Amino acid sequence: MIDVYGMSSPNVVKITIMLEELGLPYRQHHVNVFAGDQHAPEFLRLSPNNKVPLLVDEDGPGGGKLPVFESGAILLYLAEKTGKLLPPAGVERTTVLEWLMVQIASVGPMFGQLVHFTRYAPQGNEYSVQRYTSEVRRIFGVLERRLTASPYLGSAAYSIADVATWPWIRTASGIYPFLTAAAERGDALGEWPALGRWFRLIGERPAVQRGVANGERFLDRDRAAFGAADPDAFDRFFNRGKYQR
Numbered sequence: 001m002i003d004v005y006g007m008s009s010p011n012v013v014k015i016t017i018m019l020e021e022l023g024l025p026y027r028q029h030h031v032n033v034f035a036g037d038q039h040a041p042e043f044l045r046l047s048p049n050n051k052v053p054l055l056v057d058e059d060g061p062g063g064g065k066l067p068v069f070e071s072g073a074i075l076l077y078l079a080e081k082t083g084k085l086l087p088p089a090g091v092e093r094t095t096v097l098e099w100l101m102v103q104i105a106s107v108g109p110m111f112g113q114l115v116h117f118t119r120y121a122p123q124g125n126e127y128s129v130q131r132y133t134s135e136v137r138r139i140f141g142v143l144e145r146r147l148t149a150s151p152y153l154g155s156a157a158y159s160i161a162d163v164a165t166w167p168w169i170r171t172a173s174g175i176y177p178f179l180t181a182a183a184e185r186g187d188a189l190g191e192w193p194a195l196g197r198w199f200r201l202i203g204e205r206p207a208v209q210r211g212v213a214n215g216e217r218f219l220d221r222d223r224a225a226f227g228a229a230d231p232d233a234f235d236r237f238f239n240r241g242k243y244q245r
């Protein structure tokens with residue numbers, strides 16, 4: 001059995017989508033990041049970067065229990081465990097890994113910073129909002145060029161590079177001002193037609209729909225946890241105030 005520790009965020013939805021694609025049974029456990037659960041010693045022992053998702057495979061290599069942290073490493077682990085969604089060798093494998101790394105190194109961190117500065121930072125961060133809006137739009141352009149040349153990010157076939165990236169595009173469409181305005185006009189991704197085609201195609205996959213539904217099982221609990229968080233909890237979550245290092 002596989003245990004997934006997380007919340008309703010895109011980095012966790014990647015993992016429930018992957019598990020649904022693979023047909024592997026799993027249990028989900030909520031981590032209240034606004035209450036600081038990710039800093040508990042027993043969680044840090046398994047996920048030393050104090051973040052979700054964390055996956056624990058009771059049937060790891062050699063039959064032992066294996067904890068895996070970082071969503072990219074989890075996707076790679078599951079792909080190698082099953083032999084699915086990652087070519088076994090050669091140029092196609094390298095290309096899938098390149099686009100997986102683009103998600104881990106660029107899409108996740110830059111999109112995340114834009115969420116921070118548009119939603120959570122105190123007023124007066126115009127430079128940061130502009131910087132991350134510009135960077136996110138640059139990344140949209142990179143994905144658009146890739147998906148104009150290739151049906152999927154990594155290769156001609158759907159892979160873990162798509163699984164990693166899709167939930168972030170989904171989340172972005174609902175929250176970034178430059179996309180929500182376009183969404184109100186009917187198509188958030190209208191400026192990026194190849195990205196839009198890819199986004200809709202993957203969104204039709206039944207495993208993706210199940211993965212999103214399961215990944216968002218904790219949405220209400222996350223909203224309640226967010227609502228219950230006091231200023232000290234937000235300072236801890238954002239590493240500021242007395243938690244600043």
Ligand SMILES: N[C@@H](CCC(=O)N[C@@H](CS)C(=O)NCC(=O)O)C(=O)O
Pocket residue numbers: 009010011012033038050051052053069070071072108237
């Ligand atoms: N690079 C990490 C990022 C994960 C991440 O940012 N997780 C957030 C929720 S989406 C988290 O656990 N935040 C808690 C914290 O930073 O204390 C991954 O891809 O797994």
